[in-house]
Amino acid sequence: GVMKVIGSDGLDKKFRLSQDRFLWLCDWHDAVPQLVAAFQESPESFRHTLKSLKGLRGDLSQKEVLIILGASRQRHLREVGQSLLPFGQGARNGAFVFLGIPLKQGKAAAQYYERELTKHCKQLEEAVRELFPS
DSSP, X not given: OHHHHSOOSSTTHHHHXXXXXXXXXXHHXXXXXXXXXXXXXXXXXXXXXXXXXXXXXXXXXXXXXXXXXXXXXXXXXXXXXXXXXXXXXXXXXXXXHHHOOOOOOSTXXXXXXXXXXXXXXXXHHXXXXXXXXX
16 A cells, blocks of 8 residues: 555655654645745744654754755745755765765854865766766
């Protein structure tokens, strides 16, 4: 049934789709007007409202929503999604191991990593071209 229809990249699919958690979809649907109003107010208001919803309080859960917004063709959606997208621990570890960028936590971490990674863009682009020639 449902487990075969909804894909997953991990072994947590059964846990995520337990009956209680599946009912969160109803809560999320009910919260759409509140999310739209918060989105129109400001990116931070949207994040705050998103964090208030059961099942969307953690960075990884929010990241899924923000990635969709950040990849939008609509400029305003893209700007909000990209401005709020958390720079997760896996990305921090990769930046440290592969590029020697010291680990950083806290509110200024996203801006720090954006600044530091921008310095390495040319190096990263060359590595991607080498690994994935066109």
